[in-house]
Amino acid sequence: MSDLYARHRGVLPDWLALYYEDPLEITHGEGRHVWDAEGNKYLDFFGGILTTMTAHALPEVTKAVSEQAGRIVHSSTLYLNRPMVDLAERIAHVSGIPDARVFFTTSGTEANDTALLLATTHRRSNTVLAMRNSYHGRSFSAVGITGNRGWSPTSLSPLQTLYVHGGVRGRGPFADLGDAEFIDACVEDLKDLLGHTRPPAALIAEPIQGVGGFTSPPDGLYAAFREVLDAYGILWIADEVQTGWGRTGEHFWGWQAHAQNGPPDIVTFAKGIGNGMSIGGVIARSEIMNCLDANSISTFGGTQVTMAAGLANLGYLLEHDLQGNARRVGGLLIERLRAVAAQDPGVREVRGRGLMIGVELTRPGTDLADPDRASAVLEAARADGLLIGKGGGHNTSALRIAPPLSLTVAEAEEGAAVLESALRSTQ
Missing domain, CATH: 3.40.640.10 (Type I PLP-dependent aspartate aminotransferase-like (Major domain))
Incomplete structure (x- = not known):
């Protein structure tokens, strides 16, 4: 990976952003999961920036x-x-x-x-x-x-x-x-x-x-x-x-x-x-x-x-009524994350609809954005096998969660548990 990263930096623009301190090469995917070049498996809660809408390697597509x-x-x-x-x-x-x-x-x-x-x-x-x-x-x-x-x-x-x-x-x-x-x-x-x-x-x-x-x-x-x-x-x-x-x-x-x-x-x-x-x-x-x-x-x-x-x-x-699935599973996921956020003074808001969910992080007791913690949560989630995104207009301090619309209830619970652990470990 270090060789590919060096080649990337040698030939592509400096402003072409990469996630993670040790950037990730995704080699293949199936359903709601992807694998990296080292064989690690991840639950994908970002879908290539909301682009893998139904599932990775969907047979019909x-x-x-x-x-x-x-x-x-x-x-x-x-x-x-x-x-x-x-x-x-x-x-x-x-x-x-x-x-x-x-x-x-x-x-x-x-x-x-x-x-x-x-x-x-x-x-x-x-x-x-x-x-x-x-x-x-x-x-x-x-x-x-x-x-x-x-x-x-x-x-x-x-x-x-x-x-x-x-x-x-x-x-x-x-x-x-x-x-x-x-x-x-x-x-x-x-x-x-x-x-x-x-x-x-x-x-x-x-x-x-x-x-x-x-x-x-x-x-x-x-x-x-x-x-x-x-x-x-x-x-x-x-x-x-x-x-x-x-x-x-x-x-x-x-x-x-x-x-x-x-x-x-x-x-x-x-x-x-x-x-x-x-x-x-x-x-x-x-x-x-x-x-x-x-x-x-x-x-x-x-x-x-x-x-x-x-x-x-x-x-x-x-x-397959994936809109209905987004409503049902997304509703469960939002409520689960709001319960987690209630115990975290650094979570300003959990917002969104369906499977389009934002978790805004701020420094406890203030309205000041906390982009460093947002980056730390991304790293911690990845370490436990979950990929999420980040964004926001105030120094990129919002976690962005947008899995494929075929997400199951079990996968939503799994991802929420990883996010809970990532938030706790970065407080």
């Missing part, structure tokens, strides 16, 4: 990929592509967006980039509203609207970005308010902001902020925002790269917790739909999707082999 690869892997969007049309039809159907059109990309970053292109073109405005503590990808435009300093290396941007309150319930100037009052205060702040600028093209928001540490507003915030946005003709883009496909348990899409005024104008997706294959995409009403007046393609978006994986993966998820 690997078979679909293998069979498609034996026919043709790629031809580009310049030719008719049956698997792409098949998956687009299924996604349009489950999207909730009327007269939906779907465009496939290779990542969530590229999907958000496309959504911004559509919104700014449709609205003839390069101003965008984004949430504080947000993350939308690593392209130049996506970095420019990311409201998380740790993931935004430049202030230069092709867009003018205005940041809105509301993505983080437990911090900021409105944190002490009740839910209804919190929403009212955020709406008034939005109204005030819009009174000082020309109407923006869109608001882009993650229903649950992923890199930000799995934070979210009270249900209904974006519905309340929508009433204000609609008065100005401002579009709503829901970034579902991490929340989509039933991960939150209660809903198939994260935006459905804010659905009083109907679906968003644009939805972006990626990560879990490919179960590890590179699929991203945009769903939008036809009038928005078709607003471009120049030719465009996606060389690798919608390629046959990734579409075959997406079709098999989505079919498996729906047929």
